[in-house]
Amino acid sequence: MPPHLVEPSLGEVFIANRPQLWRVARKIVNTSDLADDVVQDAYLKLVDGSCVRHADRPIGYCCQVVRNTALDYCRRHRVEASYRTFDIDVEQLDMPATSPAPDRMMCERQAICAIDKVLAGLAPRTRLVFELYRLEGLTQREISSRLGCALGLVNGLIAEAATAIKSCGQLLLESEPR
Amino acid sequence: MTQEHDDPLWNTAWNWVQREHDRDSFDDTARAEMTTWLVADPSHRRAYAKAARLWLLAGFVPPVNDFGDGDESPGTPSAAD
Numbered sequence: 001m002p003p004h005l006v007e008p009s010l011g012e013v014f015i016a017n018r019p020q021l022w023r024v025a026r027k028i029v030n031t032s033d034l035a036d037d038v039v040q041d042a043y044l045k046l047v048d049g050s051c052v053r054h055a056d057r058p059i060g061y062c063c064q065v066v067r068n069t070a071l072d073y074c075r076r077h078r079v080e081a082s083y084r085t086f087d088i089d090v091e092q093l094d095m096p097a098t099s100p101a102p103d104r105m106m107c108e109r110q111a112i113c114a115i116d117k118v119l120a121g122l123a124p125r126t127r128l129v130f131e132l133y134r135l136e137g138l139t140q141r142e143i144s145s146r147l148g149c150a151l152g153l154v155n156g157l158i159a160e161a162a163t164a165i166k167s168c169g170q171l172l173l174e175s176e177p178r
Numbered sequence: 179m180t181q182e183h184d185d186p187l188w189n190t191a192w193n194w195v196q197r198e199h200d201r202d203s204f205d206d207t208a209r210a211e212m213t214t215w216l217v218a219d220p221s222h223r224r225a226y227a228k229a230a231r232l233w234l235l236a237g238f239v240p241p242v243n244d245f246g247d248g249d250e251s252p253g254t255p256s257a258a259d
Contacts, residue, residue, distance in 0.1 A: 085210075166192050
């Protein structure tokens, strides 16, 4: 366990709230088995130090990691399902492995640090819109009505944040060698 | 390692991941279009996987705004200047 995690461990918070976190996952993915996978996956991400700095609300942060992990499972699932509608055998495709190798973990940690840094450079309003969109899962329209600003503005601010994040892509390894 | 800014493949992959996240507009037509692109070449799938991973990691950065947990009260933008 990485020593740089100063807080008495997100992992402990995670375990103490596991049932609640499982329900968060279960609401998003289709089956209990998948919810188990998501929770396990999210737990590993947390204890492996994917969290690069202090999270102000540990339980809220655990929820965030679980929710985003679950949503990513769904995304992958939809992509694979769409291959099937194209009559393509998913097994035949070189889907990148999902389990992180140590090198990859390191890269991901660095990428999160880099993203954290570029996000810190954004104007507060841009950051807020990004967080509502990416972390809270609101749609652009919902953000626009919640903040009382034009949809076009929301769209522009999200694009700005996304462009900043995109520049961090060079830190990630090109996909798995086969 | 830094030519990525102008790498059309990376740009395309990133744009797909962004469009896919936009639930308001990513409809069946858009998905079919994305799938067509994905199945066209393994390099497309690799770039997409990487872009999706980067976007996922962006979701693991702790927020600076406090949205409350699971309740709908609006988060207070902490830095309002």
